[in-house]
Amino acid sequence: MTVVDTGxxxxxxxxxxxxxxxxxxxGDPRWIAEELEAEHRSRRDAILDYxxxxxxxxxxxxxxxxxxxxxxxxxxxxxLLAVEASVTTTxxxxxxxxxPHERELCLRMYGESAVxxxxxxxxxxxxxxxxxxxxxx
Amino acid sequence: MFTTRxxxxxxxxxxxxxxxTRETAHIITSDADLTAALRTARTLAAAADALGFGxxxxxxxxxxxxxxxxxxxxxVADETGELPADAAALAAxxxxxxxxxxxxxxxxxxxxxxxxxxxxxxxAAHAAVLA
Numbered sequence: 001m002t003v004v005d006t007g008x009x010x011x012x013x014x015x016x017x018x019x020x021x022x023x024x025x026x027g028d029p030r031w032i033a034e035e036l037e038a039e040h041r042s043r044r045d046a047i048l049d050y051x052x053x054x055x056x057x058x059x060x061x062x063x064x065x066x067x068x069x070x071x072x073x074x075x076x077x078x079x080l081l082a083v084e085a086s087v088t089t090t091x092x093x094x095x096x097x098x099x100p101h102e103r104e105l106c107l108r109m110y111g112e113s114a115v116x117x118x119x120x121x122x123x124x125x126x127x128x129x130x131x132x133x134x135x136x137x
Numbered sequence: 138m139f140t141t142r143x144x145x146x147x148x149x150x151x152x153x154x155x156x157x158t159r160e161t162a163h164i165i166t167s168d169a170d171l172t173a174a175l176r177t178a179r180t181l182a183a184a185a186d187a188l189g190f191g192x193x194x195x196x197x198x199x200x201x202x203x204x205x206x207x208x209x210x211x212x213v214a215d216e217t218g219e220l221p222a223d224a225a226a227l228a229a230x231x232x233x234x235x236x237x238x239x240x241x242x243x244x245x246x247x248x249x250x251x252x253x254x255x256x257x258x259x260x261a262a263h264a265a266v267l268a
Binding site: 088092095096100103104107110111112113114115117118119122127128129130131132133134135 | 192193195196197199200235239242243250251254255257258259261262263265266
């Protein structure tokens with residue numbers, strides 16, 4: 001499994017989580033979540049383009065992903081915060097690859113996911129400051 | 138000369154300690170990518186602090202401290218140029234700094250690709266928050 005495979009799997013899971021969580025949100029968090037979900041879908045499409053350019057076969061998304069029941073807006077916000085952190089961590093790990101095309105893609109995805117993480121943090125009232133986005137604690 | 142195993146080991150230790158081996162001396166040179174990242178981190182920290190974005194300044198100071206530690210024993214002079222005048226200019230500087238670190242991440246032959254990528258991602262997030 002390559003770092004791009006792992007990143008694609010993270011994006012699939014994020015799209016699934018947004019589909020389940022966004023309906024529980026209202027106001028600014030709702031429209032920001034809708035924007036971020038669209039960004040995940042765009043990122044997935046860009047990764048699929050990468051597979052096509054490289055002549056590789058991507059794995060399809062799973063039929064479902066294991067997430068806790070979402071009782072309310074707070075739970076939805078917490079889930080999406082964890083999702084954005086997880087996606088950022090995944091792409092950060094991909095940057096370590098020495099394959100130039102993979103590193104370029106992972107770096108671009110890492111930057112975009114760090115931006116998404118900062119935007120979601122602000123949306124739910126958490127500081128966006130973080131010197132090492134996605135670095136495991 | 139070294140008639141016993143112990144004598145051989147002691148002799149080898151003495152020769153090594155005396156610097157009589159063929160070890161090549163290495164000149165410690167400063168990493169250009171880390172040096173550039175440090176200079177930019179200092180400028181962004183000063184600018185963010187001057188404009189009242191204390192948490193963003195803290196991120197840059199964290200980068201600067203890490204880069205200073207990695208560059209030792211080299212010391213990079215603290216020269217802060219003209220600072221961005223407002224939030225929009227700071228966002229542009231953050232974006233340019235992100236691009237600088239990102240380019241370095243892609244071209245570096247050192248072990249610091251992830252570090253440079255982290256700095257690029259952090260600056261990109263700052264730029265987005267400020268925009």
